Amino acid sequence: MRKNIVPYITNLIGVLLIFAVFSLLFGLKVFGKSTLYFEGICTTACYTIVMVTSLNLIVGCMGEFSLGHAGFVSVGAYTSAIVSNSLSGKGIPDFGLFLIAILAGGIAAGIMGILVGVPALRLRGDYLAIVTVAFAEIIRVCFCNFPITGGGKTMSGILKLSSFSRSFWVMVVCVTVMYMFVRSRYGRTVKAIREDYIAAAASNINVTYYKVLTFTVAAFFAGIGGAMYAHYMTAMIPTNFNFMYSAELLSEVIIGGAGSLTGAILGASFLSSLPEVMRQFSQYRMLAYSVVLVLVMIFRPVGIFDTWEFSLTRLIRKCAGWFGAAGKTKEGK
Amino acid sequence: MAMTFSLFIQGLINGLNQGAIYALIALGYTMVYGIIRMINFAHGDFIMIGSYTLFYTIPLMVRAGMPAWLAVFIAVIVCAVVGVLVEIIAYRPVRKAGPMSALITALAMSLFLENLAMVLFGAKPHNVPALFTLPTVKFFGVSLPLNVLLTILIGLLMMIFLQIFVKKTRLGKAMRAVPQDRDAAVLYGVNVNFIITVTFAIGSALAAVAALMYCSTYPRVTNDMGSMMGIKAFIAAVLGGIGVIPGAMLGGILIGLIEIFVKLFAPGWYEAVTYGLLIVILLVKPSGILGKNAGEKV
Amino acid sequence: MTTANNAPAPVLTAKNLGIQFGGLKAVSDFNIEIGPSELLGLIGPNGAGKTTVFNMLTGVYRPTEGSFYLNGERMNGKKTHQIVDAGIARTFQNIRLFKKMSVLDNVKVAMSRELKYGLPQAIFRTPGYWREEAKITARAEELLDIVHLTGKGEMNADNLPYGQQRRLEIARALATDMKLLLLDEPAAGMNPTETEELLDIIHFIRSEFKISVLLIEHDMSLVMKICERIQVLDFGTTIASGTPAEVANNPKVIEAYLGKDDEEV
Numbered sequence: 068m069r070k071n072i073v074p075y076i077t078n079l080i081g082v083l084l085i086f087a088v089f090s091l092l093f094g095l096k097v098f099g100k101s102t103l104y105f106e107g108i109c110t111t112a113c114y115t116i117v118m119v120t121s122l123n124l125i126v127g128c129m130g131e132f133s134l135g136h137a138g139f140v141s142v143g144a145y146t147s148a149i150v151s152n153s154l155s156g157k158g159i160p161d162f163g164l165f166l167i168a169i170l171a172g173g174i175a176a177g178i179m180g181i182l183v184g185v186p187a188l189r190l191r192g193d194y195l196a197i198v199t200v201a202f203a204e205i206i207r208v209c210f211c212n213f214p215i216t217g218g219g220k221t222m223s224g225i226l227k228l229s230s231f232s233r234s235f236w237v238m239v240v241c242v243t244v245m246y247m248f249v250r251s252r253y254g255r256t257v258k259a260i261r262e263d264y265i266a267a268a269a270s271n272i273n274v275t276y277y278k279v280l281t282f283t284v285a286a287f288f289a290g291i292g293g294a295m296y297a298h299y300m301t302a303m304i305p306t307n308f309n310f311m312y313s314a315e316l317l318s319e320v321i322i323g324g325a326g327s328l329t330g331a332i333l334g335a336s337f338l339s340s341l342p343e344v345m346r347q348f349s350q351y352r353m354l355a356y357s358v359v360l361v362l363v364m365i366f367r368p369v370g371i372f373d374t375w376e377f378s379l380t381r382l383i384r385k386c387a388g389w390f391g392a393a394g395k396t397k398e399g400k
Numbered sequence: 401m402a403m404t405f406s407l408f409i410q411g412l413i414n415g416l417n418q419g420a421i422y423a424l425i426a427l428g429y430t431m432v433y434g435i436i437r438m439i440n441f442a443h444g445d446f447i448m449i450g451s452y453t454l455f456y457t458i459p460l461m462v463r464a465g466m467p468a469w470l471a472v473f474i475a476v477i478v479c480a481v482v483g484v485l486v487e488i489i490a491y492r493p494v495r496k497a498g499p500m501s502a503l504i505t506a507l508a509m510s511l512f513l514e515n516l517a518m519v520l521f522g523a524k525p526h527n528v529p530a531l532f533t534l535p536t537v538k539f540f541g542v543s544l545p546l547n548v549l550l551t552i553l554i555g556l557l558m559m560i561f562l563q564i565f566v567k568k569t570r571l572g573k574a575m576r577a578v579p580q581d582r583d584a585a586v587l588y589g590v591n592v593n594f595i596i597t598v599t600f601a602i603g604s605a606l607a608a609v610a611a612l613m614y615c616s617t618y619p620r621v622t623n624d625m626g627s628m629m630g631i632k633a634f635i636a637a638v639l640g641g642i643g644v645i646p647g648a649m650l651g652g653i654l655i656g657l658i659e660i661f662v663k664l665f666a667p668g669w670y671e672a673v674t675y676g677l678l679i680v681i682l683l684v685k686p687s688g689i690l691g692k693n694a695g696e697k698v
Numbered sequence: 699m700t701t702a703n704n705a706p707a708p709v710l711t712a713k714n715l716g717i718q719f720g721g722l723k724a725v726s727d728f729n730i731e732i733g734p735s736e737l738l739g740l741i742g743p744n745g746a747g748k749t750t751v752f753n754m755l756t757g758v759y760r761p762t763e764g765s766f767y768l769n770g771e772r773m774n775g776k777k778t779h780q781i782v783d784a785g786i787a788r789t790f791q792n793i794r795l796f797k798k799m800s801v802l803d804n805v806k807v808a809m810s811r812e813l814k815y816g817l818p819q820a821i822f823r824t825p826g827y828w829r830e831e832a833k834i835t836a837r838a839e840e841l842l843d844i845v846h847l848t849g850k851g852e853m854n855a856d857n858l859p860y861g862q863q864r865r866l867e868i869a870r871a872l873a874t875d876m877k878l879l880l881l882d883e884p885a886a887g888m889n890p891t892e893t894e895e896l897l898d899i900i901h902f903i904r905s906e907f908k909i910s911v912l913l914i915e916h917d918m919s920l921v922m923k924i925c926e927r928i929q930v931l932d933f934g935t936t937i938a939s940g941t942p943a944e945v946a947n948n949p950k951v952i953e954a955y956l957g958k959d960d961e962e963v
Contacts, residue, residue: 075823082938130500132503186679190682190683192500192503193503194682194686196439196503197439197638198678200631200683201676202675204671205672208671208672209666209672211668247822247823248817248821251815252813252815252831253817253820255803258798263794263795264798266790268778268779269775269782269790269794269871270782270807270808271811271872273779273811274779286632308625310628310631311511314507317507321504328566334712351519353514354511354515354519356511357508357512357515358508360508361490361505361509364490364501364504364505365490365493365494368497
């Protein structure tokens, strides 16, 4: 693997362009009165992307199920809300407050990831899935009983710190870090564990360590997603983060294609904007999800994108290739 | 809070009632798992379907001048049909694809059934009309609704019937052969697809019976009652020993008792105790109280 | 039971090693001493317990009796990856490759512990990260050369033909830098040409890496050609051990194999 700077620069430029486009659209109020509304959808998409790609680390990379991801999201959400509420009014600029809050949420969720991962990851398959549900429910019960998190009622009055630009860049950083993780010895090792954990152990891999590590990293980013959620919604209740939410996140990973970052991103952005776009059909949303999920499982179990990743450099090269070929045929005539 | 004797007995009765309901649900769960080695996430939702069916068929029975509980036969048929359809349409095509796909498909079916019910029946809770006109016995400050005894009795009958069926009949033996070695079963003339379909039919029919007893205690029916109940029943099945039929009974009763008694002392935390119990069991003795261990060949 | 002659301390020592599954004693009273650079064969009819011995020596099964030592250090009860780290590597009877990963990655995975970069370096793609990755890529390619899989690095592991998959497993085991290599039926399913190639490879790695090898094989011609000593298992117990010539003429060994193998000793 030789060090090649070009893809990194290309992707950075691509991301900047996307941001510029969106910012312009919102700044120029292209959508008129609905600008704030669409900005909201895009912000929602940003944090959903973070949550879904973090779950993809567990499902796609490690090949295991977590049906309790909403639990980590809620830990991040509540921790960040408590932190930002206690630090507000102390003269810290908004952006700084936002960063501190989401980091606090991420770290808290990461710690929870270790606490859950160490016992839970001794199990696999069905049993692991059920145990993650159990842990997530226990977390929910805890939040319902602690007065600091609202004691089972809505916790409101959270500062609205998640603007589109902040959410976008946090999302970019998160996805980039996860990508680096996957394309390093960590991702390689975890994929080997997914393929065959006995052979992995025989190849000098401490399976438990890598599983817990990946789980913790996934929980960390889930917490960041949760923190972004909390500071966008400004109010939440523990039952928001129930089994149904975990199931939704898992559906989005599977439909997009477990193991594909691109699939996770597209799946998350598409499916999170659906409820808004289809507001009048909102009661059919989960129905549609479940049907799509079953169809995907029957006809394309690897998900829409499988493990295919979008690559800007590859696309540019292809386009350059077309132009080159077109130029050549013209000369040929 | 002092635990008086009557409070204790009342707790015992409530716990047995709750436990018997869990046991009935767990019976279906454990039977299906024992045969196809897959957690049918949608099982709890079969109960929901049974309950909605009862909601509509009980008034029919009453109007026809027959006892309300006969409506359960219709519910059994409906649930069995739904169970078989789910198996054929969703589970069978993905059975070969591996346990991951099976799990997701089961989850998807559960979501599908719940949301379909919401679309068809609306999100408002429905109330199933009274099923039994059994009296409630009161003694020493304790009230014992007699349908609790009925629930327990039905549970025991179901359990005995299932045990005999699985151990003694030819069909039951075929059902036990499938999880041991599917290919060998085929070589012995077992039509695996048929066996699995029958398993689902029986499991779902059991769900209808469970729905009956559930509704006689808790007449409130919503579209999402299935998932949490399913998980609790699964915990019961695992506690007693997944795949072991008496285990479902044992596990169900235990979970019911634990929940009721914990509710007495720490009402906000009783669910956490149940889930905590699941975690402990799966880590310490995943085969459950009555189950046996199996290893993996390298 | 023969012991290795004089001075060099044995690499592997097993004393009364055994394992019981419920009522079944799969292996009992297993004793072995392997010296440095020695090549020992472990043979016996199917079901004799040979792979079970391997599983015990690599921590997959925990022995219920006896103990074994690697360079004097007791290995009982250690987890697989700890034993591999200490220096025992293995291949599997039924190939266990990382099918959906590339050939090169299969080997690189086993070199994880050598990589000197951590999570921060991976995330920020420091020069250290690139250096370390280049280092193991180069070494992985060397190992592929040794097992005659040059140039196949980018292929998916499950696209390799069977014989090459077996060699890839050997390369992966080599990547763990072991002192003792356990080969479980490496020639299974190979034709005579491939088996010759395998022989060359085994000779080469023994002299190049100065490692000891314990070999399970059913291909008697391979065993006779390459092993310095042979130990024979039947029903979990050792029924004979010695040089190939001694074992070949041992009546108990002949009886154990009688009628079971076309390839008679």
